Amino acid sequence: MNTEPLLYQNEDDLLLQLNSGDQNAFSQIFKQFYQPLCFFCNRLITDSATAEEIVQDILIKVWDKKEDFSSLSSIKAFLYISTRNASMNFIDKQQRQQRRERELLYSIDELEEPIIQDIIYTEVLNEIRTEINNLPEQCGKIIKMLYEEEMKPQEIAEELNIKVSTVYNQKMRGIAILKTRLAGATFEILMIYLVFNGKY
Structure with missing residues (x-):
């Protein structure tokens, strides 16, 4: 069970500290979303090492845009959408020379439902892992x-x-x-x- 002290009283406090440039707040957000995003990204590109690189780059963008977020939900949406877009770019680049995988190059609209399912599946597995711990x-x-x-x-x-x-x-x-x-x-x-x- 996690015994780390609670640094922030609530989400609003966490967001306020992030907006003001608190690196501890960013670190907490990084830890909260890193593993779920890696799992989500890896399900799209089936390359765990590249998935970690993509997620790290996306999370760094949160720090670069730290003053722009108005809620934790907006951070979550940004992370998943950005990870999805980066994953699609990776797939597009890799599969230009792979005819047998061209069916993966769908439009964003065609991918919306499977991606939502992946997000739900990711969060369910994260809940299960938490309870196992x-x-x-x-x-x-x-x-x-x-x-x-x-x-x-x-x-x-x-x-x-x-x-x-x-x-x-x-x-x-x-x-x-x-x-x-x-x-x-x-x-x-x-x-x-x-x-x-x-x-x-």
């Missing part, structure tokens, strides 16, 4: 080893020096806790992912 220590660790590191129960048992049955028990405990903490639709998405990937 808030699980009891051993339980959360086992869930991450199972689903993020894709380790087998036997491997986890050997790594943690525990019984395989303990791994299964902690797995089921974690899923039960997540069910109580996540909204119904979000938990359903998690279960569909686990079942579809043979992890449940």
Whole structure:
């Protein structure tokens, strides 16, 4: 669980400090949006290294335009739209010489619905990751080893020096806790992912 002190009382305070050039405020915004934007960008271009570069460049633009934003929502919209546009430019450049991928060169209007779906999916996964991080220590660790590191129960048992049955028990405990903490639709998405990937 995050134990960092709360630097700003609310979004308005955070925005005010950003507008005035507070680097700590920018750092907080950077941390808040970096991972979700990388995930969003990577889903569009399927190149994680380039996605990180694109997102870093876009976030730096927030600092350059720090006096122009009137709300945190306007920052979020700017980040996602700019990341989308940069991603489209990257795809366009890469696929001029790849005939088999020309179908990806849609107009912005044709991409709007899939992009909105990607934003929703990104934020749902971010919510799931947050709740996994808030699980009891051993339980959360086992869930991450199972689903993020894709380790087998036997491997986890050997790594943690525990019984395989303990791994299964902690797995089921974690899923039960997540069910109580996540909204119904979000938990359903998690279960569909686990079942579809043979992890449940």
